[in-house]
Amino acid sequence: MPKDDLKTGYRLVGTRPNRPDGLDKVTGRARYGADISAPGMLHAAVVRSPHAHARIIRIDASKALALDGVKAVITRADFPTGLTGEDWNLQENTIAGDVALYDGHAVAAVAATSKLLAQDAAKLIEVEYEVLPHVIDVDAAMQPGAPVIRAGTADHSVPDGMHPNVVKYIDFGHGDLAAGFAAADLVRAQSYKTEATHQGYIEPHACLGQMGEDGKGEMWVCTQGQWYIRRMCSAVLGTDASQLRVTPSEIGGGFGGKTTIFMEPLALALSRKAGGRPVKLVMSRAEVLRATGPTASASMDVKLGMKADGTLTAASVNFRMQGGAFLGSSPVGEALSCALACYNIPAVHHEGYEVLANRPKAAAYRAPGSPMAAFAVESLLDEMCRELGLDPLAVRLKNAVHEGVKSSYGPTYNRIGLVETLQATMAHANLTVPLGPNQGRGVAAGFWFNHGGETSVSLAIGEDGTVTVSVGTPDIGGSRASLGMMTAETLGIAYEAVRVNIVETGALGVNEPTHGSRATFASGLAAVEAAKQAIAQMCARAAAEWGIEPEAVEWLDGAAVPAGPNAGKFPPMTIAEIGAKMGSTGGPISGHHEVTAGGFGASFGAHVVDVEVDPETGRTTVLRYLVVQDAGCAIHPAYVEGQYQGGAVQGIGWALNEEYVYGADGRLQNPVFLDYRIPVASDLPMIDTVIVEVPNPGHPYGVRGVGETGITPPLPALANAIAAATGARLRSLPMSPPKVLAAIKAKARG
Amino acid sequence: MSKVHVSATVNGDPVEFLADPRDTLLDCLRDQLGLTGTKEGCGTGDCGACSVQLDGVLVCSCLVLGVEAEGKRVETVEGLSSGQDLHPLQRKFIEHAALQCGFCTPGILVAAKALLAQNPDPTETEVRYWLAGNLCRCTGYDKIIRAVMDAGAEMRGAN
Numbered sequence A: 001m002p003k004d005d006l007k008t009g010y011r012l013v014g015t016r017p018n019r020p021d022g023l024d025k026v027t028g029r030a031r032y033g034a035d036i037s038a039p040g041m042l043h044a045a046v047v048r049s050p051h052a053h054a055r056i057i058r059i060d061a062s063k064a065l066a067l068d069g070v071k072a073v074i075t076r077a078d079f080p081t082g083l084t085g086e087d088w089n090l091q092e093n094t095i096a097g098d099v100a101l102y103d104g105h106a107v108a109a110v111a112a113t114s115k116l117l118a119q120d121a122a123k124l125i126e127v128e129y130e131v132l133p134h135v136i137d138v139d140a141a142m143q144p145g146a147p148v149i150r151a152g153t154a155d156h157s158v159p160d161g162m163h164p165n166v167v168k169y170i171d172f173g174h175g176d177l178a179a180g181f182a183a184a185d186l187v188r189a190q191s192y193k194t195e196a197t198h199q200g201y202i203e204p205h206a207c208l209g210q211m212g213e214d215g216k217g218e219m220w221v222c223t224q225g226q227w228y229i230r231r232m233c234s235a236v237l238g239t240d241a242s243q244l245r246v247t248p249s250e251i252g253g254g255f256g257g258k259t260t261i262f263m264e265p266l267a268l269a270l271s272r273k274a275g276g277r278p279v280k281l282v283m284s285r286a287e288v289l290r291a292t293g294p295t296a297s298a299s300m301d302v303k304l305g306m307k308a309d310g311t312l313t314a315a316s317v318n319f320r321m322q323g324g325a326f327l328g329s330s331p332v333g334e335a336l337s338c339a340l341a342c343y344n345i346p347a348v349h350h351e352g353y354e355v356l357a358n359r360p361k362a363a364a365y366r367a368p369g370s371p372m373a374a375f376a377v378e379s380l381l382d383e384m385c386r387e388l389g390l391d392p393l394a395v396r397l398k399n400a401v402h403e404g405v406k407s408s409y410g411p412t413y414n415r416i417g418l419v420e421t422l423q424a425t426m427a428h429a430n431l432t433v434p435l436g437p438n439q440g441r442g443v444a445a446g447f448w449f450n451h452g453g454e455t456s457v458s459l460a461i462g463e464d465g466t467v468t469v470s471v472g473t474p475d476i477g478g479s480r481a482s483l484g485m486m487t488a489e490t491l492g493i494a495y496e497a498v499r500v501n502i503v504e505t506g507a508l509g510v511n512e513p514t515h516g517s518r519a520t521f522a523s524g525l526a527a528v529e530a531a532k533q534a535i536a537q538m539c540a541r542a543a544a545e546w547g548i549e550p551e552a553v554e555w556l557d558g559a560a561v562p563a564g565p566n567a568g569k570f571p572p573m574t575i576a577e578i579g580a581k582m583g584s585t586g587g588p589i590s591g592h593h594e595v596t597a598g599g600f601g602a603s604f605g606a607h608v609v610d611v612e613v614d615p616e617t618g619r620t621t622v623l624r625y626l627v628v629q630d631a632g633c634a635i636h637p638a639y640v641e642g643q644y645q646g647g648a649v650q651g652i653g654w655a656l657n658e659e660y661v662y663g664a665d666g667r668l669q670n671p672v673f674l675d676y677r678i679p680v681a682s683d684l685p686m687i688d689t690v691i692v693e694v695p696n697p698g699h700p701y702g703v704r705g706v707g708e709t710g711i712t713p714p715l716p717a718l719a720n721a722i723a724a725a726t727g728a729r730l731r732s733l734p735m736s737p738p739k740v741l742a743a744i745k746a747k748a749r750g
Numbered sequence B: 001m002s003k004v005h006v007s008a009t010v011n012g013d014p015v016e017f018l019a020d021p022r023d024t025l026l027d028c029l030r031d032q033l034g035l036t037g038t039k040e041g042c043g044t045g046d047c048g049a050c051s052v053q054l055d056g057v058l059v060c061s062c063l064v065l066g067v068e069a070e071g072k073r074v075e076t077v078e079g080l081s082s083g084q085d086l087h088p089l090q091r092k093f094i095e096h097a098a099l100q101c102g103f104c105t106p107g108i109l110v111a112a113k114a115l116l117a118q119n120p121d122p123t124e125t126e127v128r129y130w131l132a133g134n135l136c137r138c139t140g141y142d143k144i145i146r147a148v149m150d151a152g153a154e155m156r157g158a159n
């Protein structure tokens, strides 16, 4: 649907007002995780394992405790025993038990009266280790003889005879694979690898926690989900969830990495041990990189069958992923489900292995699993298009999924916008720019499911007719604006008359975090429903005053009006008038909606990148970049573009620069931004965007969610562009200059 | 270690604080003076979130010791706007949606102000290279660059 048709009739949706929290954020007033202090506050520091795998023989904190001003030291002995499943994983990752499982694994923590004192004290805590053999690489971890990380972790899905580090096996598909490959004119199979990357949010994890002997606690924390923090901390500490009140700070980026806990229970446990004094715990950048949410590393095989005209006939994928030393942390299931989701292929088969390695517990990172899968599948698809002399976008369009098609991962798609996205891509001017020597153009498509989830929103009419909305999804990139716009649109009032607050855990029912691209979708849907409830009450108040039936009143432009000529002749009663007298007409007026939101709509995107590769150095320069993605409906297009641009640039970093580099000793070699190099402004051109809008029928304004798909296509798009520029095909990320140069040289040697 | 008494001027106001000789200027601004607008993203000079001006020179305040501020002028994000009026950069950042999480924003605003002071009409490439030390993980920089160039244009027009 052309954008102009869709937006007809909306007053605010689709416009670009200033975000409500903009002023606080450009003046330095906005308070992030580390920006708050409390009277009597202590500062904490964490002792971390310098070994990738080591038995903890002894921890001696006597020298630390002897320092004046050191108030508490905790080890695993201060935590309850008997946890199971993911609760045990969370506890084990928060603080090591008998064995440190990765370089940077927390072993002890200390609270003292100043930050420097806490750091000094941490250095005085003596830990004796017995170093154990370790394994870092996912393929190596599956080999016979690889060090066993935790015997007995594997779940029932794993076939007999596999290495104990293989802890989960997944296998699904549909159609006749042999017949599909037999029907193909070209069958190709290749293997690919991606290294772990980090979400790289600029704000390190930070919290201020307080807990008394009675298990009642408070926490201020930078998080994507205050209820997740509450539940996970309580589980790890053995306390009751409702006794912990968690207030989210402003959040300095998350990208999935702040949907879980890493060190938050340490602050609470230290506080409890230090007589209930509040404890502030702020990670250093090295701690962030060593001990928080990298994504998985992957090793992948793909096989595709294609007819000479580009029709895909069969596909099989086999992925191995490690997500650290804990069952359930790798996104191998998501990777498999995303791998072939863009295409209508009669026969598909997926096989996946989750593998333990001596690395930090992987956390979600923007479309978890999808970027790696896309790198493998979209790279091979590109190779085959080249081999058959076919246009890679036309082939994608030919095979594109659409409404009514059974997806590769099972469900049948409802209204989706991949076809429209590819058409908009093919029509874009960037595709007609001529390329020079050493330049190449790459394209790729990408997919993410999007998500609804547990959502609870309250809305209250003020005495002056302005409106407060309380939501539980932290604002990570403009969602206060989009939620305020939808609320104001629904109520027919000014955008400025709505205030959206992100509230603490005591103020609403349980909300899932801002994850899965769900904040504008799910909190938006609930805010609209809450607004409709308030409208119904306001219409009833007007009806009572006018002495007519509530059904004879309707809501128009922020006021109750008689519905049609038969309802009687009354002047509109505005929201301000209704608010001013609500105390005497029946009491406060509010709306409330809670739901486990279904109805989320799948998201598809296509990217086109032009690169120039320096044949002398192997350095890749991104010349121009285009993101086309279906938003469903762009409530605030500027923040939709921002998501597309930010996702694309994270994907560019993943493709070209970023990787976890481990030494032979299993220690992370690059735990600083100088060496873990994320894209900087001078690396990049402007990032062109096209917002396609195929409305999601499951949302009142058609929203799909826009946060995640954008990180998926850059990995293969850049590989395809580099192949076009150099003739050299890179099948392992990152495509850093030395690797590209080696590939160019190998190509020249034939 | 005994603390050192430091007198400095921060955003035009005289201030005094006690600094541990190991405390960075960033720590002193945030923890001693309560000026938490300046952020720590790395502590190693790699992210620019802690950018301030020290006697007119753009520095990473995580790489300066608090004691080095003795007798010096420090300008932070909190000093960008004068009274009620936002600095054009601040206004343009809001208008262009040049922030998502906003954590990099204080450092980028301070750095961009320093750029426009010495180069009122920068090219896109000049803006990109000047800001290459300020990491932003959210935006992909596109809207940041546009906001800085637009602010520069407005400031040139106003002069």
Ligand code: FES
Pocket (backbone or CB within 6 Å): B039, B040, B041, B042, B043, B044, B045, B046, B047, B048, B049, B050, B051, B060, B061, B062, B063
């Ligand atoms: S905190 Fe100073 S440069 Fe990152």
Ligand code: FES
Pocket (backbone or CB within 6 Å): A202, A252, A253, B098, B099, B100, B101, B102, B103, B104, B105, B135, B136, B137, B138, B139
């Ligand atoms: S807006 Fe989040 S780091 Fe720049």
